[in-house]
Amino acid sequence: MKARYQNRIELLQGTLDMLILQTLQWGPQHGYGISQAIRTNSNETLQVDTGSLYPALHRLERQKWISSEWKVSENNQRVKAYRLTAAGKKHLAAERSRWERLTEAVEGVLNPARKESEA
């Protein structure tokens, strides 16, 4: 239990936004579902703190990148489901390319030799 906890990585704010938008690409989802999906898709590595998740959801909604509506879940529960908007899709694309450039750059810094050899 403890070991698993230590394996988790704190997410930076911009990254969390991107992950939420990415998760919503597969369809509308509620807050709990989003946190579960991120956890599962990251093989339990990424733990989404609810203290960041909900402010992020409400902020994204205010920025009109996602929209929300109340739905009844398969377990007959009233849940607030978030959906990606067109503007959100555009934003996600931009964020993804930025992220790819960033990881590439970080990779280059971490492994300069390989980069040189490739060049």
Next chain:
Amino acid sequence: MKFPPWRRREDELEEEIQSHLRMAIRDRMQRGESPEEAESAARREFGNVGLIKETTRGMWGFGALETFWQDLRYGARMLLKQPGFTLMAVLTLSLGIGANTAIFSVLNALLLRPPLAAQPEQMAQIDKMEQGVGNHTSFPNYRDLVEGTEAFSALAAFDTGPVNLGQGDAMRRVFGESVTGNYFPAFGVSAALGRTFGTETDGALGAYPVAVVSHGAWRRRFGADPGLVGKTILLNGQQFTVIGIMPEGFRGAWPLGIAPEIWTPLTMRQQLNPGADLFGDRGAHSLSVIGRLKLGVSQAQAQAEVSLVAKRLAESYPKENRGLENAKIYPIDKINEIPMRVIPVFMGLVTVIAGLILLLACANVANLLLSRAVQRRQEVAIRLALGAGRRRLIRQLLTESLLLALAGGAAGCLLAVCVTSLLRLFPPPPLVPVPMEFNVTVDSRVLCFTLAVSLLSGVLFGMAPAWLASKLDLVPMLKDDRRGAGGRASRFSLRNLLVISQVAVSLVFLICAGLFTRSLQQANSIDPGFETERALTVPLDLESVGYDETRGRLFYRQSLEQIERMPGVQSATLAKFVLAKGEGAGSSDVAVEGYDAPGADYPSFRFNLVGPRYFETMGIPLLAGREFNSQDSEGAPLVVIVNETMARRFWQAPQSALGRRMRLMEKGNVLGPYYEVVGVTKDSKYRSLSEEPQSFFYVSALQDYRQQMVLHVRTVGEPSLLRSALRDRVLSLDKGLMVEVATMRENLAASFLPARVAAVVLGLVGLFGLSLAVVGIYGVVSYAVSQRTGEIGLRMALGAESRDILGLMIRQGLKLTLIGVGVGATLALALSRLLSRLLIGVSAADPVTFLAVPLLLTAVAVFSCWIPARRAAKVDPMIALRCE
């Protein structure tokens, strides 16, 4: 929808979080955890619900609004926690704001409401603007104007004047208008009951004896009789049929709430007032003209057309139409220029007073807030220490002030409603002899004004205390050092300045009130120079009963003869106006023989037209010569009697004035025939009791017939006993006359009215200011006492007597009072000069007032210091020192 708007989102957030938890628990239970385990684990995993909510809320963007809401709720709680303070502040503010609201609602009713008309912006009145007299023209001019202009769809003329309604004891003088047939169509207002008349009445003279009655007159004069339409009424003794009643608020084109009561066709004018040749005489300028512009025609176009016609008329008839070329048109829905020339002095004064009341109230609330800020230093310090920004703190304190101001504004509004409805119930005596109908109501404009005043005063009295309160030195405060931050205010701290200015302003008001009171006192001891105790007056209007000159002269002679035969009557006479009643006396340029005025710029003097035995009846002594007698009539040599001042001015001594001659300026700037001086009288008061001695002369009424004269009767005993007998005697000569008997005392009282009103109003304002100042002084001293308890204890322990302490504390309040008194007295001295014209027999720097009022005020101030000072003197040194 819920209020405030973030409440719904609050609920949704709660539900969202709960559903999150439920799903987490269910998932855990499906993985085999027990319900208790699942729940506590899920909650642990979720984290601090309150904190998460708080952060999420921050994303909504209601920040500023929500903060304001918080401040509002917090402020309301703080105000409710100190009901005494809140009540005091709200009460003070309600007086200040209420006074302003009441005055504004009167102004609003008088000036800002356009006359009732369809599309009033399309209507214009034509004004000759000659020396500001008004807007008169003659019927022939009106005809030419109608024919010469195309800008108007209707151009109506009307003539305004008093009309006697009914007969005998029930007769009342009403304010009537004779109007052309297109008058009502021009306004586009139809009758509320019955109908109005139209252009069918413009034909033959005397053919349409119909009348339209105003709503106010219908209520006042006819007891709101629902069957009035169709009934016959008597106007100046002639029968008229009422055909309609106008809707409430229709006042023709009159500004200032002046309200005509009855409208009759202009073609019936001669039936009402025979004699004047209204329709033929181009020089008889008694009509006002009002028109409705054709659609799409601008005021400027209309003005151009009117100017063209007016100029032509002025050129063709220079004698009759002097000044007509300056005719101007102005829209009737704007605040028009005429009333603005009349009332600014009066309203300006009232507005200044109202503003000062508000300032006084604000100063006092600011003072209260300052003392409270001291009590709240600890709270403020804690909030600052916990990281509240200074701006946030000022905002919080200002929100509280605004809350107070709004509460004060609401209370003030209520107060204004009470005052204005009292005004409706007990209307003040009219200052002009025409009915005034203005509906002083608190409408949306008044409410906006009140709101603005409230918010302004909230910022005014809240800013400084909030600023000071947030400027705390934290460390000593948190250490609970009572003499710490703010304890030692500088000698001229804001509080002291406020108290000083309150004392000064209330002193100004009290001194002015004192001056008026003194002048009222003096007025009774002023010798007006004529008999005031045993005299009666009766104004007569022979025009209203349609007499011509021959019949009028006969009437005057017969009535005087009969009245002089009445028991209890010593003598009777006629005069054009009553002395010292404040009435407008006639005046004329005078050319005295042997005195060539440079450039024919003759001096102008006031005069009166008086009958035989006038000086005997009035008890005005003759210094030389004789008074008028029945021989001084038409055809006889013209005679004049001058007063002592005039005699001394031109002929050195009363005796040498006899036989000298003078001429009066007549119409068209030509000198008339010579008048010979046959008598010289002692000076008396002519227009008001406060006037200085001035040149004055009398002309024989028998040599200058007038339709309106005032009967003067000298009685043997108490004049009021003769009132009804005199009335009956005049009515027995013509029961169509309006008879109102007044004693000379009553006439004089009318001239005191402005001073009396001023004394009462200024006195009330002064007392209000004084009570606020007293509270202020009390506050300053009791604050000082609480601050210096330790010091006082020390002093007493070292041997100070309680008397010394009493003196010490009183001196502190006294110093402020004396500075305030000094400033106030200087201000009052400067201001009272402006009032000197209204003061009777009292100098503007009256030493009695200027000594008594400040002394009184100082005494009151000392008393208000004494109460808290006594508390200081009773301090037990042991307890005080232990407190330290």
